[in-house]
Amino acid sequence: MNFRTRPAPRRRLQRTLPAPRRSLLALCLLLLAGTAAAQSSSPEDRLRELETRLAEQDRQLGALQQLVADQQAALQALSQELGASQLDELRARGAQAGPALPPVAAIGQVAAVPAPPGASVRASADTGAVAQTEAQPRVGRPPEPEERPPEVARIFEQPGVLTPAGSFVLEPALQFSYSSNDRVALVGYTVIPAILIGLIDVRQVKTTGLTAALALRYGLGGRFELEAKAPFAYINGDTVSREIFTGSAQDKVFQADGKGLGDVEVTARYQLNRPAASGPFYVAWLRYKARNGRDLFEVVTDCVTRCVANATGTGLPLELPVGSGFSALQPGVTWLYASDPVVFFGSLSYLHNFKRENVSRTVLSGAPEGYPQTTTEPLGTLEAGDIIGFNFGMGLALNERAALSFGYDQSIVGRTKQNGEDAPGAVRIVLGTLVVGGSYRLSERTSLNVALGVGVTRDTPDVSLAVRMPISF
Secondary structure, eight states, X not given: OOGGGSSHHHHHHHHHSOHHHHHHHHHHHHHHHHHHHHHHSOHHHHHHHHHHXXXXXHHHHHHHHHHHHHHHHHHHHHHHHSOHHHHHHHHHTTOOXXXXXXXXXXXXXXGGSOOOTTOOEEEOTTTOSEEEEOSOOOOOOOOOOOOSOOOOOOOSSSOSSOOXXXXXXXXXXXXXXXXXXXXXXXXXXEEETTEEEEEEEEEEEEEEEEEEEEEEEEEETTTEEEEEEEEEEEEEEEEEEOOTTSOOOSOEEEEEEEEEEOOOEEEEEEEOOOOSSSOOEEEEEEEEEXXXXXXXXXXXXXXXXXXXXXXXSOOEEXXXXXXXXXXXXXXXXXXXXXXXXXXXXXXXXXXXXXXXXXEXXXXXXXXXXXXXXXXXXXXXXXXXXXEEEEEEEEEEEOSSSEEEEEEEEEEEEOOOEETTEEOTTOOOEEEEEEEEEEEEEOSSSBEEEEEEEEEOSTTSOSEEEEEXXXXXX
C-alpha cells in the first residue's frame, strides 16, 4: 500500500476552500469545543453562577433606586424652602435666587449622577453601573431663610433695614430745603366790611436751610440696632415787608441767619418678627431728641410792641434758631412687605414734646442809648403740640445695584399751649410731602442714596433734597 497517496485529498480540500470559509470553519470548531467544555460542568455550578450575577444586579439596582429617591426628596425640600415670599424678597433686592441644582439622571443614566465630595463610588467592570456608595450623596444645600427685611431705596428719615450684628454703619448726610410763604396780618377794627381802621402788614418770608448730619448705627444680635445722630445746621431767612409808621411805599428786606449744632438724637430699633412663608416685616423704634440747638427763646427778637399790638419793631428774631426748643420722645413702627417685583413699606409714629416751665425770651427794649437795649419777657409754661406722623411708599429694584422708591409723608402738628391754654395764634398744621428717591450701591460697603421731596401743603417746605452715603464697617 502506498501511504503517500492519503494526504492528497486534504491538501486538495484546503486548496479548493477559500480563506473566509476556512476561518468560519475554524470558528465553528472552537464553538463546538467550548460547548463540550461547558457540558462537562455540572448544572448546580451554572445555577449558582447565575444566582450570584442576579444578586449583584439586584443590589446595584437597589442602590440606584435609593440614590434617585434621595435626590427627589431633596428637590422637594428645596421647593418648599423657596416659597413665593422668599423669592419676592430676593427679587425686590435685585439678588440672585440661589445656586443651581445639579442635574438628576434617570436610572439608566447612572454616569450623569454627580458624586459629592466624601462619597466613595466603585463601578463594576462588567455592567459599568454604580456598585457601592459609602456616603449619602447630597443634591444641594437649602438656602438660609430670610430673617432681615428687604432693602429698598431710603426716602424717609427712619430706615427699615437693620444693621447686621456686630457691624457699624457710618452715614454722613446733607439736606437742603427751601420754603416761601406769604403772610398777611390785619391789625385793627372795621367800621363796615369795606373800611379797615388799623394796619395791614404784608410779608414774604423765604427760608433756606442746609443741614449736615453724621449718624452712627451699630447692630446687636441681628434684630436690634442703636443709632446716634448729630446735625449741624445753617439757616438763612429773608423777609420782605414795609416798615410801619414810615409812610414808605417801597419794600424792605430784613435778613437773618443762624448756624450751629442742632438737636442730637438717639434711636433704638428692634425687629419684631421673622415671617415664615409670607407676611410683612415689622420694626419697632423709639427716638429721643434732646434740646441742644440754640432755640427761639435764646435768640434776641426785634420786638417792642409789634409782637402784640403791631406798633413798633419788626417782630423778627435777629438770629435764626437751629433747635426746636423742646426735648421729645417718638415711638413708631415700620413695616415692609415684599410682593414681586416691588416692596411696599410705611411707618406710623407719635412724637410727644415735653413741656417747659418758666420760659422767657429776650427782646429789644427800644430804650434810648445808654439804657439796657434788651429786656426779658416771661412766657410761663409752654408745651409744643404733639405730632402724629405716617408715611407709605413702594420700592422697585432696577438691577443688583440700583433701586427706586416713591412715597408720601404726612405729619399732623397739634396746637401749642401756653400756661395750659392754646397760645395766641396757635393752629393745627398739616405737613404733606411727596418723595421720590433712588439708591445706587457703589461697592460692597458703600451706597449712595438721594431723596427729593416736594411739599403739597402751604406750611411744608417747597422743596427738600437729601443725600446720604452709608458706609459699613
